[in-house]
Amino acid sequence: MTLSSAMHDVLIVGAGPAGLTAAIYLSRFHLSVAVIDAGDSRAALIPRTRNHPGYPGGVRGTELLQRMRLQASEFGVQIHSGVVERLERDGEAFVGSLVDGQVRARSVLLATGVVNNRPRMRDDLHHEALERGLIRYCPICDGYEVTDRRVGVIGTQTHGYKEAVFLRMYSRDVTLVAPNAGHALGIGERRHLGELGVVLVDGPCDPLELAEASILVSTPSGLLTFDTIYPALGSVIRSELAISLGAEATEDGCLVIDPHQRTTVAGLYAAGDVAKGLDQISHAMGEAAVAATAIRNDLATRRDLAR
Template sequence: MAKSYDVVIIGAGPGGMTAALYASRANLSVAMIDRGIYGGQMNNTAAIENYPGFKSIMGPDLAQQMYDSSINFGAEYVYGSVESIEDKGQTKLIKTDSDEIEATVVIIASGSEYKKLGIPGEHDYGGKGVSYCAVCDGAFFRNKHVVVIGGGDSAIEEASYLAGIVDHVTVIHRRDQLRAQQVIQDRAFANDKIDFVWNTNVTEVVGDDMKVTGVKVVNNQTHEASTIETSGVFIYVGLLPMTEPFKNLNITDKDGWIKTNEQMETAVPGIYAIGDVRKKELRQITTAVGEGGIAGQQAFKYVESHKDETNKPGVTQK
């Protein structure tokens, strides 16, 4: 028989862990399922400076503190990859790569992943100079030159982080101005180890048999092509929602983001979504935590109302 919980949370990032805290503190049985280490993208972040209560904290440290809180009232952490959810009405059946789990409520907090450029050489040089995580791989490029592709918060924050390790950082952006928050931009512009190449698209990652040696670029205004020599390529060009296992539920938009209301409810009763997997504008730790608190409380209300329904005269529990 499938294991059974009041609430199953898919994903153990900041939103998922907060939902686990709220739901388990309300005396519900809770399981968090994740295919990786708890904390999500916080584990790939050096210093977090915009989470209330901390002037600055390392991402993995905040992840650990959140996890300790999330299991304090009995929530369980389950390692696994979710393959599908079946809506059975009063319950949901979650199928993982190794098990089946039943729940009254499912909270989807599966997050998003870094978008790929889809250019020649990007896949071939993965692990040989192409990276999507400066904290993970920056130390391999100590005293070398690297490029960062992108102009949002992640790209510019990671460029500043890399500048403290490598010899020099070149930021390549397809527009003529950055999209990152102003304070992040100011910090990067003031760093003499960071320079910027504007209005430019990267068309290919090149290298030898062992490693990256450069990137081919084209100026999208003048159409001039050139090659920038580099030892490392760090790519930050957007996010893709990790929602493939949930497409059968018809709760996503055309781009794969899950649509919810302000109570984090999807179109399927008993299924909620929070964090970076939602269709929204601001994707931050603080917003994920807030949404996790809402979903955890809504899960409690849903489970209680479900108990009321099944305890009515003439209703048979299954």
């Protein structure tokens, strides 16, 4: 796809489950849509999701995205590979700037997602660990798969505490390992973890290593062996394009939206993990459907959309 100087109805930034769902809806509303994809959707990292409806046996993240791209293409959607480095207003329109050009649109949907903070380990080992299920990032998605296994959570403070408590429903063998030095937990949190039988281990963690059927965590108290590690190290919210336009965000960077996925900037919408929500594929798709419908209706109040 070559970027066009023509005015589009909608610019979608991001081609993960939210962005592609919105593209399908919007193109079927007979709106002109430009989709810009940086090529790093978190969904592509999922070896196999087993809680996405309609896929008995599960589906790889890459396959799901490929199927959604194919479906979008049936309605004329084209996807441009690139990164929107800057988003600006030009009157009532928006201008997205890329290395190889600009794209203009009457409205923008941000479906840029988040980036997980990774534990210390080599990139190739991290990729292998994901493929083998030795590292997992979403207990809601795949906690079922670690039922009665040896589970390690790398994290501390409230985030690490909550993840360890959540995973305890699946396994009696849960260990919370501090990523750096000692744990930063409240007295009540320590007491509750103790009541649940969650083991606390101080860090720092050396770079993680893989064994034949397990993942290894080296700590000052010794080498720990787990069937699966869940990093609870937070994430980076990709909301900077909206914030640069003055959009309101939460303390952690998630965009504040109304019930129709509108941000606090007129004409700017958000769906998926970049907005405050459940961080689930199905939820992101639902938000995208809501956003696409709101975009269509809002555009209709600005101009005649009758064919």
